[in-house]
Amino acid sequence: MTGACTLNICFFNGQNNASVTLNGNSIITSTDATGATQDTKYEYLLTGEGEVIITSTANGYIGYFEVVY
Numbered sequence: 057m058t059g060a061c062t063l064n065i066c067f068f069n070g071q072n073n074a075s076v077t078l079n080g081n082s083i084i085t086s087t088d089a090t091g092a093t094q095d096t097k098y099e100y101l102l103t104g105e106g107e108v109i110i111t112s113t114a115n116g117y118i119g120y121f122e123v124v125y
Contacts (some may be wrong), residue, residue, distance in 0.1 A: 079106035
C-alpha cells in the first residue's frame with residue numbers, strides 16, 4: 057500500500073476467515089462477525105504505507121477485496 061486507506065474484504069461464507077498484517081503488525085477488523093452474511097465487508101483501517109499480507113485462517117475464500125483511499 058502507498059498510504060493510509062481502508063482494506064475491505066468480503067468472504068464467501070460470511071465469516072472473517074483471514075488475518076491481515078501491515079508491516080508485520082496485526083490489523084483488527086472493525087466489523088463484527090456475529091450474524092455475518094455472504095455480503096458482509098470486513099473493514100481494516102490501514103494507517104500508512106507498507107506491505108500488507110492477507111492470510112487465510114479457515115475454510116472459505118475471499119469473494120472480493122477493495123482498497124479505498
